[in-house]
Structure formats: structure tokens, C-alpha cells
Amino acid sequence: MLALKLLQNRTRLQHQGPEPKALTRILEEQVNLAVWQRQLPLHIADFANLLLSLNEPLAESLCLELADEDDEPNLSGLAGGFRDLEGYEGFISDLKWLVSAFACLLGARRIGLRLRVLDKAMCPRFHVDHVPVRLITTYAGVGSQWLKEGAMDRTQLGQANAEPQDAKQIRQLNSGDVALLKGEKWHGNEGFGLIHRSPQPAAGERRLMLTLDWLG
Numbered sequence: 001m002l003a004l005k006l007l008q009n010r011t012r013l014q015h016q017g018p019e020p021k022a023l024t025r026i027l028e029e030q031v032n033l034a035v036w037q038r039q040l041p042l043h044i045a046d047f048a049n050l051l052l053s054l055n056e057p058l059a060e061s062l063c064l065e066l067a068d069e070d071d072e073p074n075l076s077g078l079a080g081g082f083r084d085l086e087g088y089e090g091f092i093s094d095l096k097w098l099v100s101a102f103a104c105l106l107g108a109r110r111i112g113l114r115l116r117v118l119d120k121a122m123c124p125r126f127h128v129d130h131v132p133v134r135l136i137t138t139y140a141g142v143g144s145q146w147l148k149e150g151a152m153d154r155t156q157l158g159q160a161n162a163e164p165q166d167a168k169q170i171r172q173l174n175s176g177d178v179a180l181l182k183g184e185k186w187h188g189n190e191g192f193g194l195i196h197r198s199p200q201p202a203a204g205e206r207r208l209m210l211t212l213d214w215l216g
Helices: 002-008 020-027 042-053 088-106
Strands: 013-017 031-036 059-065 110-118 133-140 145-147 170-172 178-182 207-214
Touching: 013 020, 020 031, 020 088, 020 178, 042 088, 042 133, 042 207, 088 110, 088 133, 088 207
Parallel strands: 013 031
Antiparallel strands: 031 178, 059 110, 110 207, 133 178, 133 207, 145 170
């Protein structure tokens, strides 16, 4: 029994499911990735694709302070340059829902939000995040890539020649998926932050990406 416990402590698991409740699995000690495999509502997917089609830059950040779990996040002005596009209000409503769900699940009162359009891999090497937990979702374009435990030597993170050469070892989120990634600063997860990287979009393609960080 002790041997089994020690073995569990040396590994981490990943969980994926079609319902939002899949995200609650991130609270389990042995889980360092929880993914809600969601199908984006059509009006939100259409907005995201329309935004990308304009070929305009977007890189905005907010530090959100929530008094309690019932406090609605203030996203006024976010992506304001695109407010005239059809579907903007629905898109912002979706962002608010994700922020509120993130806050409620973790008890987070300070959340860092970043909304960006990317035309290249922001973090092209496999790495871990030095945060407690991060939410990542790609509204349009290719999703982030991640590795199961043991697919790469953690002491070689950041080294191109140490990354897996077998494409079957590289897992990828789908556009629309909502993922919670445990980082190195989650208590008890030291040395087990999920290994992941940004994908390289094909020539002429871009991504619309949201990240939420638990700041406190």
C-alpha cells in the first residue's frame, strides 16, 4: 500500500470530459490538467473567426479584483475596438462566465486576464508555468500542446533536442476546449507542473487566445 502511494506521488494524471464539471478534477492531488472539451456556441465561434479575419492586432491584459464569488467581473472596454462586430456581447458574456467559474472553483479573488491574437508560437519550447493554476482556451485557431508525464525529461525543459520527436507523444487541445493547467506554485505540485507549449500556426493563420491566472 505504501509502495502504491509513493508511486502515485511520483506521477500526475490528466482528465478530459464533455461537461464543465470536468474542470473540478483539477482540485485532485494527482491531476495536473483538467479539460472541458466544449463545443463553442456558433455565435461565439463566428465572432472569433470574424475578429481574426480583420487581421488587426489584439493584446490586452487586466488584473481583476473580485470581492466575493458573486461579484461580476468588470470587463468593460475589453477588446473595445471590436465591439461593433456581430457577436461581441455574447463573446464578452462568455469571458465573464469563465472568469466567474474560475474564481468560484478556486476561491480566487485576484485574477490576471490576457486576451491576445497570436500569429506565432508565444512559448515555442515545452515548459511549465510558475503559477498555481492557469486557464487556457483558444477561441479560434490551433490549440495548445501538452505532454503526458514521462514523455520528456523535466531537467531538459527548454532544450529543443530533448523534446519528443514522435508526434504521437504530443497531445493537443482543440479550439474551444477550456483547460486548467496546474503550475509549479500549486501547493503539493512542485516538480509536476503540466509540460506544455504554444503551437506554431501555419503560415497566414492566427489564434485568438484567453488565459486566466490565479494571482490570489
